[in-house]
Amino acid sequence: MTVETVAVVSAGDMGHAVGAVLANSGLEVITALDGRSRRTVELAAKAGMVDVGDADTLVARAGILLSIIPPDQAVGFADRISAAVISAGADLVFVDCNAISPDTTGKLGAIVTASGARFVDAGIVGGPPKVGGKGPRFYASGEHADAFAVLADHGLDVRVIDGAVGQASALKMCYAAITKGAALLGTGALVTAGVMGVGDLLLAELRSSQAAMLGWLEGRMPSMPPKVYRWVGEMEEIAATYEAAGLTPDFHLGAAAMCRFIESSPLGKEVPEKRTMGTTLEGVIEHLAEFATAPEARRSPAAAKGR
Amino acid sequence: MTVETVAVVSAGDMGHAVGAVLANSGLEVITALDGRSRRTVELAAKAGMVDVGDADTLVARAGILLSIIPPDQAVGFADRISAAVISAGADLVFVDCNAISPDTTGKLGAIVTASGARFVDAGIVGGPPKVGGKGPRFYASGEHADAFAVLADHGLDVRVIDGAVGQASALKMCYAAITKGAALLGTGALVTAGVMGVGDLLLAELRSSQAAMLGWLEGRMPSMPPKVYRWVGEMEEIAATYEAAGLTPDFHLGAAAMCRFIESSPLGKEVPEKRTMGTTLEGVIEHLAEFATAPEARRSPAAAKGR
Incomplete structure (x- = not known):
């Protein structure tokens, strides 16, 4: 053909x-x-x-x-x-x-x-x-x-x-479950540490005992904020895929909520060609930790932790 | 002193x-x-x-x-x-x-x-x-x-x-949120792929494009099953920590559910000193994928996907 x-x-x-x-x-x-x-x-x-x-x-x-x-x-x-x-x-x-x-x-x-x-x-x-x-x-x-x-x-x-x-989709879902899922999970942990005042200690500990994982996050987190709005639906589809396999959907419902949180922050409003904020892992954490404690995030349950 | x-x-x-x-x-x-x-x-x-x-x-x-x-x-x-x-x-x-x-x-x-x-x-x-x-x-x-x-x-x-x-606990929670959280998230994705019949394809793709992440999982997954019963409460405490920081608790509620699923499988019944099953990443996936589709897993909503 x-x-x-x-x-x-x-x-x-x-x-x-x-x-x-x-x-x-x-x-x-x-x-x-x-x-x-x-x-x-x-x-x-x-x-x-x-x-x-x-x-x-x-x-x-x-x-x-x-x-x-x-x-x-x-x-x-x-x-x-x-x-x-x-x-x-x-x-x-x-x-x-x-x-x-x-x-x-x-x-x-x-x-x-x-x-x-x-x-x-x-x-x-x-x-x-x-x-x-x-x-x-x-x-x-x-x-x-x-x-x-x-x-x-x-x-x-x-x-x-x-x-x-269905087979090609299953493969795509499980791959993104790991890559995008782990990037969002790691972002959540680093932002939580930032909010709790132990962000620098966590980075130092990860640098010493989990250098490969930290390096992996450093490679992914800065490019993530402008595109997470597209990931919300993808994370929900992954949740449905886990559930169809008999496993918990909660990891990726959490990932979808994390996408909404990032999307609703100032970082999430940027477009890839014109970034000024959050161009390093530290920058992403700092902006999101600040946003997590800001009144506007608290006002929006969907953004902060909703489904 | x-x-x-x-x-x-x-x-x-x-x-x-x-x-x-x-x-x-x-x-x-x-x-x-x-x-x-x-x-x-x-x-x-x-x-x-x-x-x-x-x-x-x-x-x-x-x-x-x-x-x-x-x-x-x-x-x-x-x-x-x-x-x-x-x-x-x-x-x-x-x-x-x-x-x-x-x-x-x-x-x-x-x-x-x-x-x-x-x-x-x-x-x-x-x-x-x-x-x-x-x-x-x-x-x-x-x-x-x-x-x-x-x-x-x-x-x-x-x-x-x-x-x-509270500061030392915050640091511990956020560190384990990444390490244990990512190990359980990755296990979920690999088991889902196994259940869906694309397990080998996913491993081959990860080996080619995410070698560091796959290697990290290979180092952690085999030692995990006998100790996840202790991780259930830890994952719930991490969920509470994220929530206190204004972020979604769902990632680690999913991690807790994944712990219960592994704990309820034959792999989860072994003790560290006497392992016979699941001593490689492939072995863990195979046993858990089989268990996910077995009637006993389906019979127990708490083990399969519950909170």
């Missing part, structure tokens, strides 16, 4: 980077920017992506569509695309790349399959790719995974898993 | 190791073994600790008493010792070394202080010491911390924090 046009929705931090890689390989990469933010429009232009406006046009023109959006929007988007597929009678490969649980993926896959499109479950593991550099792994499962794997010839690291729809 | 006799309660995994170091330095180390398990009696004997029977005798003979017990027994034990101090009119330095929140430490300290004993808040960071080897750090705070610090001359690594009662 050859492919000429790929739709990528949306052109956010991950989507525009994936779009740039595909466009650089000679494909036409289209997206739908109706109603999107100015930042998304700029990222799409930078990536060489072509705006075709809406879902109907995407479906009419693309052979493969990659859905890369916040997890809580994944099902709604699949609904809209499926309606467009039905009305156009289109032959589309719909690749769900979102951070959603195997159960949610199953529901979403049923919607897409009922429209006549071919559904692929994909999970992106790793950060946004750079043109010419090493990119994230796109694990893919389900009977139509090979139809997505053609993009391996266009710069994506696609790895087909021999398994049903 | 000189000290000749130190009481250590109890002679468990940490307590007997601390007792052995102190006894080896020439101190008389006493403990109370009335009603204790055969294993504890054997560990005490091995450490050279002298059994004096009960709390009254401990208080009459010891200059310093170290309380090293499961967190949910810490307040009850302080109550009993305080009653003995009052009835004997004893001059005792009571050092609470338990994994309890600053708030619980404050309550316990008030009970001990009212009895006339001198209270020290201590937090043990690191594993049990070995005679002649490097031991854990005993962080200590409160106005009487120096009275405990004399044991630095007898093999303990005591570090006095310039702060009130």
Whole structure:
């Protein structure tokens, strides 16, 4: 199978980077920017992506569509695309790349399959790719995974898993459960120590007895605040995944609450391109510890500790 | 101040190791073994600790008493010792070394202080010491911390924090929040992947992109199952500590639930000296994933996911 046009929705931090890689390989990469933010429009232009406006046009023109959006929007988007597929009678490969649980993926896959499109479950593991550099792994499962794997010839690291729809999502969920979960857990501990007045002592003890763990946190915490708003839904999907396996969902309900807390702080209002605060681990702790004891955090139970 | 006799309660995994170091330095180390398990009696004997029977005798003979017990027994034990101090009119330095929140430490300290004993808040960071080897750090705070610090001359690594009662506990809580919390979070993710049929894929991906994190888990997971029963109360105290700082308690309520799940599995029934199962990371995952899908785990909501 050859492919000429790929739709990528949306052109956010991950989507525009994936779009740039595909466009650089000679494909036409289209997206739908109706109603999107100015930042998304700029990222799409930078990536060489072509705006075709809406879902109907995407479906009419693309052979493969990659859905890369916040997890809580994944099902709604699949609904809209499926309606467009039905009305156009289109032959589309719909690749769900979102951070959603195997159960949610199953529901979403049923919607897409009922429209006549071919559904692929994909999970992106790793950060946004750079043109010419090493990119994230796109694990893919389900009977139509090979139809997505053609993009391996266009710069994506696609790895087909021999398994049903849900397997790729399960892998993505469990990977992010560790990486994002531990980053948020560690942030909580360091901020708590900061609030309690033992922040410097904890850092010194970790530096001495847990240097690898502290180094790992130092690598992750500064880049985290501007993107945690997108992680809330992902943490809730991970909680559902643990629960479906018979384990406690509470770790990642805690992680979701921690995301809301960070998102509601001044740090969480910054955009990645224009950071001024919290650019070191110490800076993140200091800002968040200050926010934890500020009246505005106390006023908002959802931000401080709610579900 | 000189000290000749130190009481250590109890002679468990940490307590007997601390007792052995102190006894080896020439101190008389006493403990109370009335009603204790055969294993504890054997560990005490091995450490050279002298059994004096009960709390009254401990208080009459010891200059310093170290309380090293499961967190949910810490307040009850302080109550009993305080009653003995009052009835004997004893001059005792009571050092609470338990994994309890600053708030619980404050309550316990008030009970001990009212009895006339001198209270020290201590937090043990690191594993049990070995005679002649490097031991854990005993962080200590409160106005009487120096009275405990004399044991630095007898093999303990005591570090006095310039702060009130509660500071040492806060430091201990936040350190364990990261180390034990991340070990339990990671175990949950790996077991979930095992249940979902993507365990090998997750291990391969972690080995490739998160080698340091995987290595860290490999170092911790095999030794964990026989001791998690003691961690349940500790995780609940950490949850309370986060909450007192204005952050979500859910991470460590999840960690406590994970402890109960592991404790209720066949792996959790083993004792450290006689392990046959789960002696590698892969073994721990395999046993727990099997248990997660077994009917006995499903029958017990408290073990599977309860609080």
